[in-house]
Amino acid sequence: MAEVLVLVDHVDGEIKKNTYEMLTAARRLGEPSAVVVGTPGTAAKLAEGLAAHGAEKIYVAESDDAVNYLSTPQVDALAALVERVSPPAVLVAAGADGREVAGRLAVRTNSGWLNDVVDLDGEREGTHSIFGGAFTVSARATTDTAVISWRGGSIEPEEHAGAGAQETVDVPAIDEATSAKVSNRAPIVGGDRPELTEANVVVAGGRGVGSADNFSVVETLADSLHAAVGASRAAVDSGYYPNQFQVGQTGKTVSPSLYIALGISGAIQHRAGMQTSKTIVAVNKDPEAPIFEIADFGVVGDLFSISPQLSEEVGKRSS
Amino acid sequence: MNIVVLIKQVPDTWSERTLSDSDKTLDRASTDAVLDEINERAVEEALKIKEAGDAEVTVLTVGPDRSTDAIRKALSMGADKAVHVNDEALHGSDAVTTAKVLAKAVGTVGEVDLVLAGNEATDGRSGAVPAMLGEVLGWPSLTHANALTVENGTATVKRETDEGTCDVTSALPAVVSVGEKINEPRYPSFKGIMAAKKKPVSAIGIADLGLDAGEVGLAGSLTQVDSFAPRPPKSGGQKVEDEGDGGTKIAEFLVGQKLI
Numbered sequence: 303m304a305e306v307l308v309l310v311d312h313v314d315g316e317i318k319k320n321t322y323e324m325l326t327a328a329r330r331l332g333e334p335s336a337v338v339v340g341t342p343g344t345a346a347k348l349a350e351g352l353a354a355h356g357a358e359k360i361y362v363a364e365s366d367d368a369v370n371y372l373s374t375p376q377v378d379a380l381a382a383l384v385e386r387v388s389p390p391a392v393l394v395a396a397g398a399d400g401r402e403v404a405g406r407l408a409v410r411t412n413s414g415w416l417n418d419v420v421d422l423d424g425e426r427e428g429t430h431s432i433f434g435g436a437f438t439v440s441a442r443a444t445t446d447t448a449v450i451s452w453r454g455g456s457i458e459p460e461e462h463a464g465a466g467a468q469e470t471v472d473v474p475a476i477d478e479a480t481s482a483k484v485s486n487r488a489p490i491v492g493g494d495r496p497e498l499t500e501a502n503v504v505v506a507g508g509r510g511v512g513s514a515d516n517f518s519v520v521e522t523l524a525d526s527l528h529a530a531v532g533a534s535r536a537a538v539d540s541g542y543y544p545n546q547f548q549v550g551q552t553g554k555t556v557s558p559s560l561y562i563a564l565g566i567s568g569a570i571q572h573r574a575g576m577q578t579s580k581t582i583v584a585v586n587k588d589p590e591a592p593i594f595e596i597a598d599f600g601v602v603g604d605l606f607s608i609s610p611q612l613s614e615e616v617g618k619r620s621s
Numbered sequence: 622m623n624i625v626v627l628i629k630q631v632p633d634t635w636s637e638r639t640l641s642d643s644d645k646t647l648d649r650a651s652t653d654a655v656l657d658e659i660n661e662r663a664v665e666e667a668l669k670i671k672e673a674g675d676a677e678v679t680v681l682t683v684g685p686d687r688s689t690d691a692i693r694k695a696l697s698m699g700a701d702k703a704v705h706v707n708d709e710a711l712h713g714s715d716a717v718t719t720a721k722v723l724a725k726a727v728g729t730v731g732e733v734d735l736v737l738a739g740n741e742a743t744d745g746r747s748g749a750v751p752a753m754l755g756e757v758l759g760w761p762s763l764t765h766a767n768a769l770t771v772e773n774g775t776a777t778v779k780r781e782t783d784e785g786t787c788d789v790t791s792a793l794p795a796v797v798s799v800g801e802k803i804n805e806p807r808y809p810s811f812k813g814i815m816a817a818k819k820k821p822v823s824a825i826g827i828a829d830l831g832l833d834a835g836e837v838g839l840a841g842s843l844t845q846v847d848s849f850a851p852r853p854p855k856s857g858g859q860k861v862e863d864e865g866d867g868g869t870k871i872a873e874f875l876v877g878q879k880l881i
Contacts (some may be wrong), residue, residue, distance in 0.1 A: 409721075415727070561877070598859070615868055
């Protein structure tokens with residue numbers, strides 16, 4: 303069976319959930335081989351989780367330089383493996399860093415690149431959800447290898463025992479002249495809340511929240527539901543909440559089981575980032591707000607009384 | 622310093638966008654087109670370098686006739702000249718092909734020290750074309766910059782993504798993509814708008830870049846769109862007025878849906 307490469311997305315010795323989705327999707331095409339690019343000792347921490355989700359092989363590309371250059375260590379390691387095993391596909395997480403790795407790898411190996419894929423079948427046909435879920439598009443690479451950027455939260459990861467055989471691969475020396483050197487890395491710490499794009503439940507606030515201080519109402523409800531906090535562009539532009547939490551056309555696209563919109567009118571700009579959520583609940587003072595057109599359950603009223611009441615009700619039921 | 626800024630005309634994100642039935646590409650004709658906001662920041666950053674020292678700023682775009690609006694805007698902000706790659710054959714080019722075309726086009730501007738671009742366009746949203754261009758050129762790419770300094774043949778940026786922040790540095794020539802926080806772009810002055818009308822715009826086709834039609838566009842792309850379908854519109858569900866029990870009603874709904 304063909305080997306399918308999956309670049310492991312990891313931070314601080316932990317595997318991100320998206321990696322398990324990619325291993326699950328990779329099994330539809332062949333035998334998943336996980337590729338770990340990191341500092342020495344990284345693969346040892348990740349091997350068990352990778353094998354439990356179907357990795358037959360684990361390629362270990364470890365070096366101190368793995369964290370010292372932007373995307374080059376990952377591109378070098380994957381390009382060498384593509385050359386060696388001619389995989390039908392290489393899967394990479396579709397975050398900012400992963401997309402750069404995928405795009406560069408596609409250029410270097412002259413492979414078709416499918417970006418932001420949400421599903422993949424056994425014939426390498428990828429599904430994209432574009433313009434914020436307004437269209438579903440089927441596409442494929444016409445080259446021997448397809449480079450695929452995988453949008454997290456798209457499929458349920460499956461457990462599946464794989465052999466998880468580790469193999470150390472040579473790490474080519476970095477070419478200084480063509481690489482960008484990294485220093486002072488500071489990962490964003492998300493606190494105790496789940497990451498916005500991976501969360502099962504998202505509670506988001508808009509212009510109607512009225513101020514940065516008032517956003518505590520949104521946060522309180524989010525915490526009662528173990529949810530991530532999001533914000534509309536209007537709220538971010540008004541300085542109520544930081545930019546990285548923006549949901550919408552110019553921010554994140556989320557597709558959680560439950561999306562609760564507080565004081566968000568629901569302009570196209572915002573809907574583009576959340577309308578594929580499975581269940582949408584909206585609270586807004588304005589009965590004509592467009593958000594109600596897509597909400598499964600809407601309440602016309604004051605979010606400052608409704609939201610705390612809901613937090614309390616959720617608290618009663620979970621205790 | 623010889624600086625090239627990549628700019629792009631995109632459909633306005635506040636308008637409804639659709640795909641074209643005939644060839645499954647973005648229907649650009651049916652929407653309002655604007656200069657992508659992030660490109661203005663790339664132009665601004667180039668102009669700051671020019672004002673601090675000595676630089677020539679060339680804006681480069683690949684696109685149809687109406688991309689001239691985006692070019693005029695960049696020239697009226699203060700860029701010196703423009704290259705417009707305009708060729709029917711380019712229609713439908715994927716990201717890999719676009720990166721190759723851009724690399725050839727950068728080559729027409731002479732010995733370039735720095736290419737500036739926005740970090741992500743609002744239409745394709747691949748967010749990787751600057752890095753891919755760097756890969757084609759064999760240059761380092763410093764992406765998602767929210768601050769940039771260029772001195773002594775070295776570029777240094779403060780990089781910020783959702784994943785974190787870091788400092789990134791490399792020798793020139795290099796590709797730098799800028800993020801939303803890097804600067805506030807200037808408005809073109811009346812004088813700038815008048816001056817822009819006299820600035821040179823070099824309109825070229827793919828033959829001028831040494832490419833033929835089979836290498837670009839839908840024909841030259843390494844990916845193929847097989848089908849697309851609009852998502853069935855989501856219809857609104859229940860809507861109630863709050864009578865002091867709005868929160869409880871939502872909780873009951875969520876229990877009914879087995880969400881809590």
